[in-house]
Amino acid sequence: MHAFLTSVNPELVEGPDTLHIHPENSISIEDVRKIQVFLSRKPVQTKVNSVVIHTADKLTLPAQHALLKTLEEPPGNAQIYLVTSHPDLLLPTVLSRCATIERNDPPEAHQSEGGRILIEKLLSSEVEGRLAILDSQSFTREQALEFLDQFEYYIHDQVQSGTYHLPPTTYHLLVESRKYLKSNCSVKLTLDHLALSLSS
The missing domain is CATH 3.40.50.300 (P-loop containing nucleotide triphosphate hydrolases)
Structure with missing residues (x-):
């Protein structure tokens, strides 16, 4: 920092x-x-x-x-x-009252191999499979927030490499899920909503 x-x-x-x-x-x-x-x-x-x-x-x-x-x-x-x-x-x-200064950290510094594998497995599965995958992780609230961070790094990596193929609503969905978790909504219900709303 x-x-x-x-x-x-x-x-x-x-x-x-x-x-x-x-x-x-x-x-x-x-x-x-x-x-x-x-x-x-x-x-x-x-x-x-x-x-x-x-x-x-x-x-x-x-x-x-x-x-x-x-x-x-x-x-x-x-x-x-x-x-x-x-x-x-x-x-x-x-x-609106702040000037934005972007940090350009390389995504490799944040994206874990395990996170990338989990996200790719999630995106290649149908709805039932996505629900089962996220349910099997038994995420705590902090782990779920870290997973959302990993998902954002994954998207950033794809955008940087020119291979981004997900719908434009995907990032908004991650932001929405983070807000739910930060508001003490159920971790399982939040991740179920994510699994149901995702599309590859």
């Missing part, structure tokens, strides 16, 4: 003028208040105060709403970075 942040702004890695938010479970309104207080102070070593919100998709809805005003009118020359692999979990009003 430091290498990526350094490539954006070398002063973001360390220093008294940078506040890093590392959430354990979620980012609350209280965390947003800390950000607002930090940004109201004068910078010590640089010309701007910077805030880096790691895993920004863990911002609660109230926290996102509280952050909106700061994103609209950041004090001074403040810079706020929202780091996330799942921008779909942020409010559209939050996203």
Whole structure:
């Protein structure tokens, strides 16, 4: 992560003028208040105060709403970075106030061989087979979210290599499934819905 942040702004890695938010479970309104207080102070070593919100998709809805005003009118020359692999979990009003900086990590760094084999087996099966395959995995919620990540890497790899053949709705289906899991919906029902809706 430091290498990526350094490539954006070398002063973001360390220093008294940078506040890093590392959430354990979620980012609350209280965390947003800390950000607002930090940004109201004068910078010590640089010309701007910077805030880096790691895993920004863990911002609660109230926290996102509280952050909106700061994103609209950041004090001074403040810079706020929202780091996330799942921008779909942020409010559209939050996203509309941010400039996107894409990370171009090679998919090979993320796509596991086991994940690729499972996804290809899933895509080559009929509905009954897809249901049986996912049911046999006995995924926990975290494992199911990791599986969705693997599926996204698989799609990215295909797009990069020019071999993408899945319907355009596939990515939306993965985003939808992730939202269900993040909302504490049943893991089995969410994956059953995925299996029923997929088409190769």
